[in-house]
Amino acid sequence: MNTSQTPVAGASGSRAGMKKELPEHFRSYKHVWVFIEFELGRIHPVSLELLGEGRKLADQLGVELAGVLLGSGEHGLNDATGSCFAYGADLVYLVDHPVLAQYRNQPYTKVMTELVLKYQPEIMLLGATVLGRDLAGSVATTLKTGLTADCTELAIDDERSLAATRPTFGGSLLCTIHTLNYRPQMATIRPRVMAMPKPVEGREGRVVPYTPDLQEDSIVTKVLSFLPDDASEASGLAFADIVVAGGMGLRSEENIQLVRKLAAVLGGDWGGSRPLVQKGWIGADRQIGQTGKTIRPKLYIAAGISGAIQHRVGVEGADMIVAINTDPNAPIFDFAHLGVVADAVTLLPLLTEAFRQRLL
Numbered sequence: 001m002n003t004s005q006t007p008v009a010g011a012s013g014s015r016a017g018m019k020k021e022l023p024e025h026f027r028s029y030k031h032v033w034v035f036i037e038f039e040l041g042r043i044h045p046v047s048l049e050l051l052g053e054g055r056k057l058a059d060q061l062g063v064e065l066a067g068v069l070l071g072s073g074e075h076g077l078n079d080a081t082g083s084c085f086a087y088g089a090d091l092v093y094l095v096d097h098p099v100l101a102q103y104r105n106q107p108y109t110k111v112m113t114e115l116v117l118k119y120q121p122e123i124m125l126l127g128a129t130v131l132g133r134d135l136a137g138s139v140a141t142t143l144k145t146g147l148t149a150d151c152t153e154l155a156i157d158d159e160r161s162l163a164a165t166r167p168t169f170g171g172s173l174l175c176t177i178h179t180l181n182y183r184p185q186m187a188t189i190r191p192r193v194m195a196m197p198k199p200v201e202g203r204e205g206r207v208v209p210y211t212p213d214l215q216e217d218s219i220v221t222k223v224l225s226f227l228p229d230d231a232s233e234a235s236g237l238a239f240a241d242i243v244v245a246g247g248m249g250l251r252s253e254e255n256i257q258l259v260r261k262l263a264a265v266l267g268g269d270w271g272g273s274r275p276l277v278q279k280g281w282i283g284a285d286r287q288i289g290q291t292g293k294t295i296r297p298k299l300y301i302a303a304g305i306s307g308a309i310q311h312r313v314g315v316e317g318a319d320m321i322v323a324i325n326t327d328p329n330a331p332i333f334d335f336a337h338l339g340v341v342a343d344a345v346t347l348l349p350l351l352t353e354a355f356r357q358r359l360l
């Protein structure tokens with residue numbers, strides 16, 4: 001399915017049928033940007049994943065890749081530029097201002113839109129985090145350009161346009177969205193959807209400082225306190241190397257502990273499919289899939305999960321998927337690397353005990 005995006009809404013049709021010349025004033029827009037999410041002295045890993053993806057797009061277009069880093073020097077901002085270069089950026093737009101010390105929509109939107117109008121990127125990528133979603137929407141509407149949210153795949157088509165693919169109709173279809181007549185082409189991507197690139201230590205780049213005109217008095221929101229995401233019990237799930245998850249095949253809430261025990265023995269994290277959240281058996285922060293967390297572990301063990309498309313899109317980046325299911329025709333066996341036709345309620349404790357003995 002191809003969808004041509006206007007700033008407001010998409011209209012179905014083929015890409016070829018929509019062919020239009022990019023308006024003259026947008027033709028000078030070049031280069032790929034990644035918004036670097038920087039909070040409490042730390043770059044969010046999704047920004048590094050996007051630098052890897054942005055590098056591929058920039059190389060294909062023959063343009064530069066820039067990281068856009070906003071914050072306050074007091075919080076280690078300058079050190080973060082080195083990470084941007086190591087993960088693939090050619091340059092970093094560095095905006096160091098006390099008003100930007102903590103994220104607030106108003107000053108961040110102001111600075112981002114000023115930067116876009118001054119330096120004119122053709123593509124801008126942001127993480128689909130709470131912060132990234134908040135910022136992307138307001139930057140796109142301020143600039144009156146198109147934004148494709150929660151992309152699962154990015155590519156450059158043969159007319160140099162960004163082809164941003166995302167699930168639609170409840171995840172049963174994928175649509176590819178093009179922002180034909182506006183620049184920049186904006187997209188958000190959830191953490192763990194793109195692979196983490198290997199950093200090249202010592203890789204260097206240019207720093208382009210920008211000094212915005214920001215006055216604290218003119219910002220209507222004030223940060224009273226900051227409650228980091230780590231407050232959530234499942235904050236590490238998306239980045240765990242080993243994940244064990246359960247589905248409706250576990251049959252009861254008390255059997256969730258079988259998943260938790262195996263995860264604990266393996267030193268991993270745990271989660272589940274959406275119906276478990278809907279039943280109140282697990283918290284929403286443990287849900288894996290399209291409307292939950294995307295994971296990319298080295299090992300994913302799915303116990304009693306059918307493998308519906310909405311679950312699959314959240315786990316298919318795993319290096320090794322092991323599925324335990326009583327139904328040999330369950331869809332999960334179509335994409336699992338190793339399938340075990342068995343009762344998960346019986347097998348999970350046996351696996352836990354076997355690994356416990358082996359890892360003693």
Ligand code: FAD
Pocket residue numbers: 170171246247248249250272273274275276287288289290291292293303304305306307308309310311314324325326327330342343344345
């Ligand atoms: P079921 O579909 O009921 O499957 C249970 C499986 O367990 C079956 O395959 C069965 O053969 C097997 N089984 C039964 N007994 C045993 C046993 N004793 N041992 C081993 N196996 C057994 N789902 C998500 O997971 N994540 C999402 O983010 C998500 N987002 C969604 C968004 C939308 C808009 C919609 C419409 C749906 C979404 N869903 C999501 C729901 C999704 O479509 C499926 O309904 C859901 O993934 C099914 O969960 P399940 O596999 O646990 O349950």
